[in-house]
Amino acid sequence: MEPPAVDDYLRLRKESGLSERTREQAEKGVRGAWAACHVVHVESGEIAGMGRVIGDGGWYFHVIDMAVLPHHQRKGIGDAVLTALLGHIDERAPGAYVNLLADPPGRRLYARHGFVDSAPGSIGMKRT
Template identity: 40%
Template structure:
């Protein structure tokens, strides 16, 4: 792999562009700036200077963690980069969680197959994921 892995927040505009290109919802620049700096952990994959992959962990750092923003630029998909991102995120979680820590994520589309490889299971029928997005 000739890509560089970094563990710091990307440029907010590059983050927004990658999310949109990857089929995720657009975020405002202000929300991206605040959210990116408040993540517990961020992993980015770059091809030269171009952001091509990303994943973050947010939460309280003790009882609750959430994996968010796992995305790979469409032209780079199918190269195992999603698995690289998840491996980095799981390494962080293995070192920073406690007995009883709850790690959640929302699996879009076929990504549930990737997450299952890392031990994630469906919450249903015990609970149902819900959301509200502000516009």
């Protein structure tokens, strides 16, 4: 399990509809993940999907950067990435608290992996 190269990371974010980041942000972010993985399309050699986890290594983890190129979606790539990331957490931090922020297209995927809305007990917030 490893992150994609910075150029692939930036391309995956842009083409899958995630917000764009600067090269400097990408270089630091890719290296700063607790866990990361990517999927290579065998026939083309193209990086087709990715995901990362940030966390404290003990009990708290946040799934980020789940992205699959549009022409590779609905082929199980997102499911494979999330399965690998959650398996990595389960092996190294059993019983961990794992969360994420779900955009509408990913909600069904996350629900299949046991994620539920945290509201009203807690509500995600962000600093603007």
